[in-house]
Amino acid sequence: MRDTCKNGLIGAALLMAVGTSAWAAGPVGPNDVKFEDATVKASLTGQPGDAAAGRKAFADKKLGNCLACHKNSEMSEQLFHGEVGTPLDGVADRWKPEELRAIVVNSKQVFGPDTVMPGFYTLEVGTHVAKNFQGQTILTAQQVEDIVAYLGTLKE
Amino acid sequence: MKLKSILPVALGALAIGFGASDLRAEPVDDKLIIDGEKEMITRTKAPEGHPFDEVLSGWLFRTPETRAMEADSFQNPAMLYVERGAEIWNTVDGAAGKSCASCHGDAAESMKNVGAHYPKWNAAAGKPYNIELQVNDCRAKNMQAEPYKFDHADQKALVTFIKHQSLGTPMGIDLSQGEMKSWWEKGKDLYYTRTGQLNLACASCHEANAGKYIRADHLSQGNVNGFPTYRLKQANMVSLHNRFRGCIRDTRAEQPKAFSDELMALEVYVTWRGTGLSIETPAVRQ
Numbered sequence: 182m183r184d185t186c187k188n189g190l191i192g193a194a195l196l197m198a199v200g201t202s203a204w205a206a207g208p209v210g211p212n213d214v215k216f217e218d219a220t221v222k223a224s225l226t227g228q229p230g231d232a233a234a235g236r237k238a239f240a241d242k243k244l245g246n247c248l249a250c251h252k253n254s255e256m257s258e259q260l261f262h263g264e265v266g267t268p269l270d271g272v273a274d275r276w277k278p279e280e281l282r283a284i285v286v287n288s289k290q291v292f293g294p295d296t297v298m299p300g301f302y303t304l305e306v307g308t309h310v311a312k313n314f315q316g317q318t319i320l321t322a323q324q325v326e327d328i329v330a331y332l333g334t335l336k337e
Numbered sequence: 338m339k340l341k342s343i344l345p346v347a348l349g350a351l352a353i354g355f356g357a358s359d360l361r362a363e364p365v366d367d368k369l370i371i372d373g374e375k376e377m378i379t380r381t382k383a384p385e386g387h388p389f390d391e392v393l394s395g396w397l398f399r400t401p402e403t404r405a406m407e408a409d410s411f412q413n414p415a416m417l418y419v420e421r422g423a424e425i426w427n428t429v430d431g432a433a434g435k436s437c438a439s440c441h442g443d444a445a446e447s448m449k450n451v452g453a454h455y456p457k458w459n460a461a462a463g464k465p466y467n468i469e470l471q472v473n474d475c476r477a478k479n480m481q482a483e484p485y486k487f488d489h490a491d492q493k494a495l496v497t498f499i500k501h502q503s504l505g506t507p508m509g510i511d512l513s514q515g516e517m518k519s520w521w522e523k524g525k526d527l528y529y530t531r532t533g534q535l536n537l538a539c540a541s542c543h544e545a546n547a548g549k550y551i552r553a554d555h556l557s558q559g560n561v562n563g564f565p566t567y568r569l570k571q572a573n574m575v576s577l578h579n580r581f582r583g584c585i586r587d588t589r590a591e592q593p594k595a596f597s598d599e600l601m602a603l604e605v606y607v608t609w610r611g612t613g614l615s616i617e618t619p620a621v622r623q
Contacts, residue, residue: 246552248552249551249552250551250552260553261550261552261553262550262552263549263550263551263552264549264550265546265549265550265551265556297537297541297542297545297546299534299535299536299537300536305536306533306534306535306536307530307531307532307533307534307535307536307537307538307588307590308530308531308532308533308590309532309533309590309591310532310533310534310589310590310591311533311534311586311589311590311591312591314533314534314589317534319534319535
């Protein structure tokens with residue numbers, strides 16, 4: 182009984198974390214995302230992203246925290262934009278949506294293994310992941326779609 | 338600093354963190370002279386085999402206000418902890434009825450330049466010792482007193498006091514003793530190992546991106562020559578292993594325990610990376 186409970190819990194945790202592919206209509210799991218020539222063609226959720234929600238997730242320190250490394254003039258109300266990554270002004274003029282999706286899901290698939298940009302929807306992560314983050318992606322599939330939709334608005 | 342003269346202080350801070358790219362990109366060209374008398378080595382040629390040509394103190398990456406605070410020992414809030422350390426040095430503790438001074442006398446002489454050459458191989462323990470471990474050894478063996486728990490206020494004050502006796506002395510450790518070289522190797526491996534959900538190594542921030550801003554923080558080379566440092570954010574002294582643990586936590590990884598083999602190996606390697614920089618203890622950081 183105890184074991185079943187425990188397994189049940191772990192199972193549930195995994196389902197939540199992975200945003201499972203076991204549910205027919207659910208989002209694609211992080212291990213099942215298909216990269217083709219450094220692009221991810223289809224929406225991870227089958228749904229279009231919400232750019233307004235994406236704008237929030239982009240800035241949220243616990244979610245995208247993209248401003249830690251990227252300057253983004255469209256968000257000039259936020260103080261302190263980092264400069265570790267490329268400024269994202271006009272990023273939609275440089276990359277197609279399916280390329281932006283690939284960058285956010287797992288930047289290493291696009292920029293190579295040496296990039297310092299974290300992968301936001303991948304389980305290929307560093308060693309000794311803290312317990313409360315194990316088996317989890319930084320963003321959910323929908324948050325990735327939302328951020329991709331928001332990036333799509335950054336044109337010059 | 339042109340900006341500062343035309344803007345109120347709060348806006349000045351904003352401008353430094355944001356937008357004013359001429360001010361923010363590089364470490365400053367400035368000299369650290371404590372109380373107008375004692376010049377610190379804040380940049381020096383890197384030792385052989387180092388990834389950089391030049392080794393830079395974290396002081397060069399801080400704001401003008403923070404730099405000024407460290408340069409003036411009356412303004413430096415950490416000098417209170419040096420005084421507290423001197424008090425502890427002279428206070429009897431433990432069953433043997435001794436103080437540090439009972440055996441070591443005047444720290445200005447007995448501890449002069451000692452801290453600049455730690456970590457040091459400790460043959461009896463079979464591993465490198467930092468000042469914290471050495472002090473705990475003396476407390477246990479020589480004073481019959483309880484070793485300090487990690488980051489006990491007295492541990493930080495005493496270590497700050499001891500390191501301060503090396504103010505200005507170039508850091509340099511002896512890798513030829515015991516197995517120091519293999520600990521250095523292990524520390525180097527750890528320095529380049531990406532950890533946590535964010536998948537970042539020490540080198541991702543302090544080597545690949547030194548000199549750049551990560552959000553509001555100006556990334557330095559991550560040198561250890563100022564430790565324990567006074568952090569304005571915490572309004573308190575921060576020990577080296579506390580800083581290491583904080584940086585590791587920020588990658589969303591499990592934090593190794595203070596004084597664990599992992600963190601001692603890192604301390605050996607990272608201390609070597611700062612070879613030749615003056616001990617600045619107690620340094621002031623953001």
